[in-house]
Amino acid sequence: MRFLTAGESHGPQLTAIIEGLPAHLELTADAINRELKRRQGGYGRGRRMKIESDQVQILSGVRHGQTTGAPVTLVVQNKDWKNWQDIMGPDPIDASQEVKKQVTRPRPGHADLNGAIKYGHRDMRNVLERSSARETTIRVALGAVAKQLLSQFGIEIAGRVVEIGGVKDEQEYASSVKDIQSITEASPVRCMDKEIEQKMIAAIDEAKKNGDSLGGVVEVIVTGVPVGLGSHVHFDRKLDARIAMAVTSINAFKGVEFGIGFRAAEKPGSQVHDEIIWSEDKGYTRKTNRLGGFEGGMTTGMPIVVRGVMKPIPTLYKPLQSVDIETKEPFSASIERSDNCAVPAASVVCESVVAWEIAQAMMEKFPSDRIEEMKEAFEKYQEWAMNF
Numbered sequence: 001m002r003f004l005t006a007g008e009s010h011g012p013q014l015t016a017i018i019e020g021l022p023a024h025l026e027l028t029a030d031a032i033n034r035e036l037k038r039r040q041g042g043y044g045r046g047r048r049m050k051i052e053s054d055q056v057q058i059l060s061g062v063r064h065g066q067t068t069g070a071p072v073t074l075v076v077q078n079k080d081w082k083n084w085q086d087i088m089g090p091d092p093i094d095a096s097q098e099v100k101k102q103v104t105r106p107r108p109g110h111a112d113l114n115g116a117i118k119y120g121h122r123d124m125r126n127v128l129e130r131s132s133a134r135e136t137t138i139r140v141a142l143g144a145v146a147k148q149l150l151s152q153f154g155i156e157i158a159g160r161v162v163e164i165g166g167v168k169d170e171q172e173y174a175s176s177v178k179d180i181q182s183i184t185e186a187s188p189v190r191c192m193d194k195e196i197e198q199k200m201i202a203a204i205d206e207a208k209k210n211g212d213s214l215g216g217v218v219e220v221i222v223t224g225v226p227v228g229l230g231s232h233v234h235f236d237r238k239l240d241a242r243i244a245m246a247v248t249s250i251n252a253f254k255g256v257e258f259g260i261g262f263r264a265a266e267k268p269g270s271q272v273h274d275e276i277i278w279s280e281d282k283g284y285t286r287k288t289n290r291l292g293g294f295e296g297g298m299t300t301g302m303p304i305v306v307r308g309v310m311k312p313i314p315t316l317y318k319p320l321q322s323v324d325i326e327t328k329e330p331f332s333a334s335i336e337r338s339d340n341c342a343v344p345a346a347s348v349v350c351e352s353v354v355a356w357e358i359a360q361a362m363m364e365k366f367p368s369d370r371i372e373e374m375k376e377a378f379e380k381y382q383e384w385a386m387n388f
């Protein structure tokens with residue numbers, strides 16, 4: 001199973017094409033729209049989110065609420081496009097026309113300058129339009145499809161915010177996805193602790209007042225995963241490695257860890273590795289889950305626990321040193337609009353990219369053209385693993 005995405009932040013639409021989904025999977029626009037709405041929420045977002053109200057159109061591969069096995073095309077329109085048509089249109093302009101809203105002032109921390117030099121764009125709009133996290137909209141639509149597939153196998157996924165700007169929620173993850181979902185849905189910062197939530201909100205407000213931005217840490221857990229997704233036999237089949245790639249591909253994500261993650265460096269092996277136990281009703285499990293559900297690039301069957309760190313948003317009202325590429329003069333930042341913290345929204349993106357990687361690993365382990373056949377193979381394997 002694979003996908004491609006296309007689309008600019010202020011272009012007409014975002015598009016994704018998925019190839020390799022089994023036939024007869026129930027898929028509705030409503031299920032995808034619920035996820036798109038979740039991504040748009042969250043404290044700290046800028047004015048763009050007041051313009052957009054993301055809705056998916058399913059343009060191929062689904063008929064009467066079920067996949068047919070053909071490629072699935074998903075489209076989300078940019079409402080803001082109507083304000084950008086003369087700037088972002090594909091038609092050539094003649095020499096007498098002025099290119100409007102040219103960008104010649106690269107923002108430290110964004111893709112502007114590197115992309116401009118690499119692709120030879122004097123107008124850095126040609127870079128920022130695609131490097132914008134607007135693309136995460138369609139990644140969430142893809143994640144919604146993946147979640148739909150995973151739900152057929154009882155695999156559930158939830159995300160929460162565990163840190164914003166140094167304000168931390170130290171509570172260990174809950175093993176119930178439902179606990180996380182119910183609390184984070186009601187929380188504007190998608191945090192599980194009410195008191196800490198208020199401190200996070202205050203930190204975001206304070207940063208905004210100072211023309212600054214904040215990053216943070218998000219956590220995603222996945223339950224119901226069978227043992228043995230991914231593989232130890234080759235580097236690019238290791239599922240933890242693929243998830244790490246997917247998480248750090250989210251705009252502004254700079255690191256990833258599984259289970260106790262970087263804290264493993266401080267502890268002896270006896271306090272890191274999870275002891276193996278067996279029981280008649282559960283088969284092989286682990287006493288603890290410090291390794292976050294992975295050994296040897298494969299799932300252990302314990303919940304997957306993955307965390308990603310997001311750096312603060314690069315577009316700042318507070319000036320940072322940069323250089324205008326036309327005049328070579330230093331300038332002070334002047335911007336129109338930006339998010340000042342997108343960590344809560346990014347937790348939904350993180351869930352989505354993790355869901356996609358797991359769905360893809362499921363398709364590799366139980367390859368099939370029909371969802372029913374895939375379920376049969378899954379159930380047979382679960383029984384085999386239990387009796388092993």
Ligand SMILES: Cc1cc2nc3c(=O)[nH]c(=O)nc-3n(C[C@H](O)[C@H](O)[C@H](O)COP(=O)(O)O)c2cc1C
Nearest residue numbers: 110111131132133251252314315338339342345346
């Ligand atoms: C949901 C989300 C919203 C974002 N919103 C903004 C924004 O409003 N302004 C901005 O400068 N960067 C924003 N970013 C971050 C940039 O897209 C990102 O820093 C940029 O693409 C450069 O890539 P890098 O940080 O991964 O190196 C956002 C990221 C995410 C995940």
Ligand SMILES: C=C(O[C@@H]1CC(C(=O)O)=C[C@@H](OP(=O)(O)O)[C@H]1O)C(=O)O
Nearest residue numbers: 046048131132133134137251337338339
């Ligand atoms: C559009 C979204 O996020 C955008 C991500 C983004 C960036 O530079 O990454 C910059 C902003 O774009 P704009 O300049 O149009 O306000 C955000 O609003 C979105 O999340 O849907």
